[in-house]
Amino acid sequence: EGEVLQLTRAGNADTTEQDYIDIITRKTAVLFAAACYGAAVLCGSDRAQAERLSSFGLHLGLAFQMIDDMLDYAGDAATMGKNVGDDLREGKVTLPLIHILRTGNADEQALVRRAITERSAEEMEAISAAVERCAAMEHTRMRAREHHDLAVAALAGLPPGPALDALQQLTRLSIERDH
Numbered sequence: 040e041g042e043v044l045q046l047t048r049a050g051n052a053d054t055t056e057q058d059y060i061d062i063i064t065r066k067t068a069v070l071f072a073a074a075c076y077g078a079a080v081l082c083g084s085d086r087a088q089a090e091r092l093s094s095f096g097l098h099l100g101l102a103f104q105m106i107d108d109m110l111d112y113a114g115d116a117a118t119m120g121k122n123v124g125d126d127l128r129e130g131k132v133t134l135p136l137i138h139i140l141r142t143g144n145a146d147e148q149a150l151v152r153r154a155i156t157e158r159s160a161e162e163m164e165a166i167s168a169a170v171e172r173c174a175a176m177e178h179t180r181m182r183a184r185e186h187h188d189l190a191v192a193a194l195a196g197l198p199p200g201p202a203l204d205a206l207q208q209l210t211r212l213s214i215e216r217d218h
Contacts, residue, residue: 041066049130052152056137063104064097071100091193095206098190103213105183108133110218112170124160134182135175139166143173180214187214 045062048054075096079089111126112135126133132155139151147169153159154166170176190210197203 041069045131048132050156050158051130051132052140052155054132054137056134056141059132059134059137060101063101063108067104068097068100071096071103075099088197091196095190095193095210098186098193099210099213102183102186102190102210105134105179105186106214106216109135109176109179109183110216111135112167113176124163127154127160127163127166128158130155130158134179135170138175138178139169139173143169147173183214187211 041062041064044065048058048062072093073096076089076093079092084092108126108131111123111133113123127136136151136155140148143151150162150165150169154162160166187210191207194203194206197206
């Protein structure tokens with residue numbers, strides 16, 4: 040459902056941050072949530088614990104996807120395994136671009152709007168400069184950090200041990216990664 044929603048919004052420069060959150064929730068976060076819930080049930084957890092783990096997965100998925108989308112403008116193709124600008128070429132409207140459309144000057148907004156509607160990364164250097172000037176990476180990282188914190192909070196009440204340690208480490212890695 041999330042992939043279909045993303046396809047219907049592709050090339051639409053009027054995509055809002057809430058639209059983006061809806062897309063990545065349905066595309067990535069619910070998958071993470073279901074995996075965590077299912078694992079909890081299979082391990083014999085009670086319903087409350089399974090729901091906490093589902094919430095953990097939801098917020099982990101949101102943070103993970105935000106960082107993944109950010110890396111399309113800051114990552115290294117060799118490290119990431121995909122070309123920088125691929126999302127833009129596909130017309131995917133991601134949080135860094137939405138931030139520029141909200142906070143950039145008129146030229147930056149026009150540049151990003153044109154790139155989205157034309158599904159073009161030809162002006163990637165100028166877009167990267169706008170990402171930098173508008174602090175779009177910092178904004179995206181801040182929003183990912185909010186979901187990281189919610190994921191960690193969802194783990195409260197789980198018994199200490201190697202499993203909890205692994206989940207906390209996974210959450211940290213999801214926002215610190217560079218690929």
